[in-house]
Amino acid sequence: MDGMSPILLGFLGSLAAGMMTAVGAVPVLFGRVPGRAFRDMSLGFAAGVMLAASFFSLIIPALDAAGERFTSPSTPAAIVCVAILLGMGAVALINEKLPHEHFRIGREGPEAASLRRVWLFIFAITIHNFPEGLAVGVGFGAGGMEGGFPLAVGIGLQNAPEGLAVAVSLLGEGYERWRAWSIAALTGMVEPIGGLLGAGIIGVSEPFLPWGLAFAAGAMIYVISHEIIPDTHRSGHQNKATLGLSVGLVTMLFLDVTLG
8 A cells, every 4th residue: 555646545544434434323223222321422532532633643743744844933833823723714614604403402504494404414414524534634645654544543433433423313313224324324425525635635735734734633623622522511421421532532642653
């Protein structure tokens, strides 16, 4: 795989990570659905993985990349700070303008009565998953296997509980098991699109490297704060969710150091 282009690696890595969403949703096909406490802890684990990946796999490499181009220590920091805020702002704007609906807090964004409920769910999940694929693609585009593989593994691990959460929520809305699993699996397929875009941008222009890394980090941090953590704290399982976040964070840190 060392001979592959970073763009192809970014696409394949984000595709593999996205497919873990389907793997995580498999239990709904066999009727063995974990309880809410376990699902909140699993989503907390996902948040921890994404948080660690944002800093250790994206922000720190972005500072290093910017530091190689500028002698002033304040310039790399300023670039990374601005790019993080741009990434957060971009996802916030999409979240505001794109019609979608969360599973428990209801519809957000412009009115879209003509859209079927299932597509509102898919739009919400697209907002969530796209930055993850973007991050994996940027990782491969910036550092090849060494830069992207830890991210792909970490994002893949946290996609499994997300896929389960999506499928279980759809079951609660009355969807059949196969349909709930299929929709959950489909939501992961937006990640290779983000991966291809991220790796392509970095592959075309090296000066975009620190901007792309930090932008992807900002997008993921927004998703963690706005989507995952609030969801895990709504049912009284915040202690289990925090435990999951802690385990996810140190797991991703270990993976990043050992695999990177």
